[in-house]
Amino acid sequence: MPVLLPHRATDAFLDLALAGDRSEAVRLTTDLVEEGFSLPTILTEVIGAAQCEVGRRWQRAELTAADEHLVTGISHAALAALSSNGHRRASHGTAVVACAEGDWHALPSQMFAESLRATGLGVLHLGASVPAADVGALLERRRPDGLVVTCNLPLSYLGVARLADAAHRYGVPVLAGGRALTPERALTLGVDAWAADVTRAAEILRAWRRSRPDVPAPPVDLEPAAVELTRRAAGLAERASDALLGVFPAMASYDDRQRDHTREDLAAIVRFLGAARLVDDDEVFTSFTSWLEEVLTSRGVPVEALAAGMTVLAPLVREVDESSAGLLEAAVARLG
Amino acid sequence: MPVLLPHRATDAFLDLALAGDRSEAVRLTTDLVEEGFSLPTILTEVIGAAQCEVGRRWQRAELTAADEHLVTGISHAALAALSSNGHRRASHGTAVVACAEGDWHALPSQMFAESLRATGLGVLHLGASVPAADVGALLERRRPDGLVVTCNLPLSYLGVARLADAAHRYGVPVLAGGRALTPERALTLGVDAWAADVTRAAEILRAWRRSRPDVPAPPVDLEPAAVELTRRAAGLAERASDALLGVFPAMASYDDRQRDHTREDLAAIVRFLGAARLVDDDEVFTSFTSWLEEVLTSRGVPVEALAAGMTVLAPLVREVDESSAGLLEAAVARLG
Numbered sequence: 001m002p003v004l005l006p007h008r009a010t011d012a013f014l015d016l017a018l019a020g021d022r023s024e025a026v027r028l029t030t031d032l033v034e035e036g037f038s039l040p041t042i043l044t045e046v047i048g049a050a051q052c053e054v055g056r057r058w059q060r061a062e063l064t065a066a067d068e069h070l071v072t073g074i075s076h077a078a079l080a081a082l083s084s085n086g087h088r089r090a091s092h093g094t095a096v097v098a099c100a101e102g103d104w105h106a107l108p109s110q111m112f113a114e115s116l117r118a119t120g121l122g123v124l125h126l127g128a129s130v131p132a133a134d135v136g137a138l139l140e141r142r143r144p145d146g147l148v149v150t151c152n153l154p155l156s157y158l159g160v161a162r163l164a165d166a167a168h169r170y171g172v173p174v175l176a177g178g179r180a181l182t183p184e185r186a187l188t189l190g191v192d193a194w195a196a197d198v199t200r201a202a203e204i205l206r207a208w209r210r211s212r213p214d215v216p217a218p219p220v221d222l223e224p225a226a227v228e229l230t231r232r233a234a235g236l237a238e239r240a241s242d243a244l245l246g247v248f249p250a251m252a253s254y255d256d257r258q259r260d261h262t263r264e265d266l267a268a269i270v271r272f273l274g275a276a277r278l279v280d281d282d283e284v285f286t287s288f289t290s291w292l293e294e295v296l297t298s299r300g301v302p303v304e305a306l307a308a309g310m311t312v313l314a315p316l317v318r319e320v321d322e323s324s325a326g327l328l329e330a331a332v333a334r335l336g
Numbered sequence: 337m338p339v340l341l342p343h344r345a346t347d348a349f350l351d352l353a354l355a356g357d358r359s360e361a362v363r364l365t366t367d368l369v370e371e372g373f374s375l376p377t378i379l380t381e382v383i384g385a386a387q388c389e390v391g392r393r394w395q396r397a398e399l400t401a402a403d404e405h406l407v408t409g410i411s412h413a414a415l416a417a418l419s420s421n422g423h424r425r426a427s428h429g430t431a432v433v434a435c436a437e438g439d440w441h442a443l444p445s446q447m448f449a450e451s452l453r454a455t456g457l458g459v460l461h462l463g464a465s466v467p468a469a470d471v472g473a474l475l476e477r478r479r480p481d482g483l484v485v486t487c488n489l490p491l492s493y494l495g496v497a498r499l500a501d502a503a504h505r506y507g508v509p510v511l512a513g514g515r516a517l518t519p520e521r522a523l524t525l526g527v528d529a530w531a532a533d534v535t536r537a538a539e540i541l542r543a544w545r546r547s548r549p550d551v552p553a554p555p556v557d558l559e560p561a562a563v564e565l566t567r568r569a570a571g572l573a574e575r576a577s578d579a580l581l582g583v584f585p586a587m588a589s590y591d592d593r594q595r596d597h598t599r600e601d602l603a604a605i606v607r608f609l610g611a612a613r614l615v616d617d618d619e620v621f622t623s624f625t626s627w628l629e630e631v632l633t634s635r636g637v638p639v640e641a642l643a644a645g646m647t648v649l650a651p652l653v654r655e656v657d658e659s660s661a662g663l664l665e666a667a668v669a670r671l672g
Contacts, residue, residue: 064470066462077416125409126402131401138403138406
């Protein structure tokens with residue numbers, strides 16, 4: 001079996017997908033199976049890598065969201081073609097795989113689910129954005145070995161904690177993974193185990209099948225200010241947007257769409273502050289602001305606009321949480 | 337070729353999907369292909385019908401959102417298995433298929449896209465929720481025969497109109513379909529043609545290929561009050577929620593989640609009012625309130641709570657739009 005992927009497979013897949021050539025893109029991935037590559041390798045190093053590259057190019061305004069969606073659709077088609085090969089193997093235990101409510105990233109969750117299935121586990125995949133109480137009701141009926149939550153964006157942290165609470169209510173342990181989590185962050189959100197990849201996840205689920213771990217009965221203790229920031233993000237953004245008109249005169253010439261975008265960006269800043277506070281990790285916020293800075297400057301929005309927005313937000317955020325206001329002011333200072 | 341589906345296929349598919357038995361559910365649909373049923377028939381009468389039935393059972397609180405997601409994931413898998421057979425046919429023209437921004441119903445959109453592809457059209461499927469400006473940029477590069485928009489929820493009307501404007505900016509005509517549209521509603525939103533099914537859609541796209549129609553250059557004229565209601569829905573719901581505490585004492589004992597749900601329901605009411613006004617069709621709002629009434633009463637929320645919510649909303653909505661406030665008051669009278 002080959003040990004290295006042809007290093008151009010990712011680029012070739014991405015080029016075909018961006019051209020909208022679904023059948024050739026899918027065939028490229030199924031050919032890799034014929035050549036002996038494993039499902040997790042193809043998913044991670046071809047499809048997943050192509051998706052990450054699309055995200056980077058979008059960040060730099062080299063691609064639009066329409067291009068992203070075109071590629072994601074073709075990635076889904078490839079995933080479906082790849083997984084039809086593997087889903088008749090015997091089941092050794094069962095897992096339910098879900099995203100938190102509000103998390104619409106179905107593709108990484110489904111990639112994880114298919115990889116788990118390929119290890120011989122029975123998998124129920126619930127996909128994107130499921131309300132926690134409804135997941136709880138399903139867990140109560142199904143009694144799986146574990147609930148697996150994928151989390152690729154910090155905005156879902158609160159939803160992850162709610163899923164963990166819902167699972168624990170029925171004694172079901174929770175395993176989480178994904179780009180937005182670290183072991184520490186997962187723990188803070190009440191998750192029972194974190195896995196870096198599907199091999200480790202399958203091991204943990206098998207161990208849980210042999211001996212179901214005790215899980216905490218009461219809901220995880222979350223920082224109230226973080227929850228409050230998340231809840232009030234839209235309202236704070238609305239007020240900040242009004243205030244911004246006074247201190248950033250260029251905004252007076254914005255059209256409705258630009259104003260909507262500004263308000264959405266301000267709300268995202270508050271939500272990321274809430275996310276950072278929820279897992280007690282400033283890096284969540286600082287990496288978001290670096291990302292947002294590149295997104296905005298690539299689209300011709302001056303860094304002064306971002307700094308002005310954060311400056312007007314700071315006193316409003318301070319009403320809810322002193323420490324988040326400090327994070328914001330530090331970010332403004334970094335922007336210069 | 338058989339002309340009637342075995343009438344139990346839908347029920348059998350739904351039972352397998354609800355049990356999480358993906359491989360058997362997928363096999364049931366691919367077996368129907370072997371038996372000579374067409375792709376659109378299987379998609380509409382088995383998968384689509386099963387999805388509608390799931391929606392009805394959710395409405396009556398017989399299923400949860402987690403069950404819905406489980407079935408939808410299996411429907412996606414069946415769709416992928418079915419469409420892999422048909423996507424190498426020669427292309428006669430091209431269409432871009434998309435949902436409006438904020439519309440996350442990827443499955444009906446993808447079902448429509450696959451059925452179009454099966455008629456021999458080249459299809460670029462952008463899936464759920466794409467920003468209009470980004471779709472415009474893609475249309476400018478690709479110059480398809482038409483943009484196809486599926487719309488299954490009135491909340492996407494504004495997004496449909498924005499997609500139509502974006503396509504027209506590049507001279508691309510727009511065809512729309514889906515459960516939430518009628519020919520009149522589509523026209524009001526600036527769409528150039530409405531199709532009841534994929535056969536008609538393919539005919540229209542072929543006609544457009546032979547002779548590209550003129551499309552209006554300026555953006556479609558939308559009712560400003562309707563746009564304003566949509567934009568201010570969250571803020572009005574927040575104020576109504578505070579006011580509701582005064583007139584509906586039971587709310588004082590609500591926990592945070594119940595308050596969030598109440599605020600979301602109030603915002604949905606305002607958004608559906610905006611949607612009804614946007615297409616100048618009261619039925620959009622009256623059918624929503626009937627649906628919401630069943631959803632709430634099935635979950636133990638008394639009809640008095642819904643009436644109280646609408647009553648406190650009415651004067652706030654009147655600040656934006658007199659005629660929507662009238663619609664609300666008529667709905668309260670019907671509930672009373």
